[in-house]
Amino acid sequence: MFQKYQDKVLEAYKTKIESKQMLQLVGISPALLRNECVNIYRERKGDEKGIPSLRVFFGPDTNNKGYLKIIDEYPTGRFRSLSNFFRGIPVKPDRKNIELLAWLIDYKPRPYQALGGYDISSDGTTDATSKDIVVEQKQFPEVERIDIKEGEDNWQKEPAKEAALEVREVQKGIPKKYYKSIFAFGTAAAVAMGAFIFYPKNYQCMYWTGDHYVGIACDQKASSPVIALDTFKISNLKKIDKRDTLTAASIGKVHYAKVKVDSVDFYTSGGDHPTNSTKRLLPLTQYILTKYVANKK
Numbered sequence: 001m002f003q004k005y006q007d008k009v010l011e012a013y014k015t016k017i018e019s020k021q022m023l024q025l026v027g028i029s030p031a032l033l034r035n036e037c038v039n040i041y042r043e044r045k046g047d048e049k050g051i052p053s054l055r056v057f058f059g060p061d062t063n064n065k066g067y068l069k070i071i072d073e074y075p076t077g078r079f080r081s082l083s084n085f086f087r088g089i090p091v092k093p094d095r096k097n098i099e100l101l102a103w104l105i106d107y108k109p110r111p112y113q114a115l116g117g118y119d120i121s122s123d124g125t126t127d128a129t130s131k132d133i134v135v136e137q138k139q140f141p142e143v144e145r146i147d148i149k150e151g152e153d154n155w156q157k158e159p160a161k162e163a164a165l166e167v168r169e170v171q172k173g174i175p176k177k178y179y180k181s182i183f184a185f186g187t188a189a190a191v192a193m194g195a196f197i198f199y200p201k202n203y204q205c206m207y208w209t210g211d212h213y214v215g216i217a218c219d220q221k222a223s224s225p226v227i228a229l230d231t232f233k234i235s236n237l238k239k240i241d242k243r244d245t246l247t248a249a250s251i252g253k254v255h256y257a258k259v260k261v262d263s264v265d266f267y268t269s270g271g272d273h274p275t276n277s278t279k280r281l282l283p284l285t286q287y288i289l290t291k292y293v294a295n296k297k
Contacts, residue, residue: 006098008107009101009102009105009110010101012102012105013101013105020249022104022105023251023252024036024283024284024285025104025252026086027086027088028083028283029083030076030078030079030080030083031076031079032282032283033076033086034074034076034079036285037104038068038071039285039288040103040287042287051067052110052111053100053102054067054070054071054103056095057096057100057103058074081097082097082100085097095112098112203216203229204217204229205218205228205229206226206227206228206234207222207223207224207225208224208225208275209224212234212238213230213233213274214234215229215234224275232269233271233274236268237267237274238267238268239267239268239274240254240265240266240268243266244293246284246289246293248289250284250289251283251284251285252283252284253283253284254267254268254283255269255282256281256282256292257279257281257282263292264288266284267281269281270283
């Protein structure tokens with residue numbers, strides 16, 4: 001039954017996270033999740049065996065556009081449910097999100113088939129029957145035990161009506177899921193206060209030096225455009241010149257931007273590109289690390 005397939009996909013995801021794989025998915029936003037789908041599709045070079053799983057989530061390729069284009073044009077709002085799961089929010093999976101998760105982590109065999117034989121565990125023993133699943137991620141709030149029911153493929157419904165992942169309150173007082181936001185707000189406030197104390201009052205602007213931001217008076221001229229002071233960027237955004245320091249531990253933490261067809265720059269934080277606001281700094285993936293760092297050594 002589908003529940004056993006779902007159990008195995010969730011267990012495979014948990015195993016990968018615990019072994020420090022696929023960390024780029026942890027805490028990922030809907031827009032970046034779509035970008036990650038595009039990256040993985042390109043990395044696998046349009047593997048035709050993955051099409052059935054993609055079809056469950058994105059629907060059939062009725063216009064023969066190809067799934068790379070379909071993924072790239074798919075509304076980011078429809079990734080929100082799975083994004084909530086990756087952000088550690090208690091969720092209630094349905095089939096299409098489980099299938100996309102299976103495709104993302106390259107779980108096999110996929111997609112689910114009623115006669116797929118999911119009643120037998122990998123060691124040949126019969127799996128214990130269970131109606132409940134606990135999705136546990138140590139770095140995020142504890143997750144309530146939830147009932148899993150097989151959902152219908154409802155990809156064509158409006159985003160507001162999607163039976164994707166249902167978020168529920170499970171705690172009293174301040175929920176743990178808000179702790180991260182509170183901590184981030186406190187950190188930002190401390191940075192802002194530090195900037196107010198240690199930066200001269202006439203430093204209300206900044207400019208990019210080539211590898212980091214420097215505070216400057218707004219009426220001064222600089223070697224690059226002078227923009228409004230952003231205390232977070234001036235403290236955290238720096239270009240990484242020593243690529244040999246990048247490892248698998250950098251995945252999802254370090255960010256990158258393509259400069260040319262076969263060239264990328266790496267940065268310590270995300271956001272807008274410092275010299276081209278039309279570009280975004282994206283989280284480092286295994287594919288980018290291998291292609292532009294490991295293969296360049």
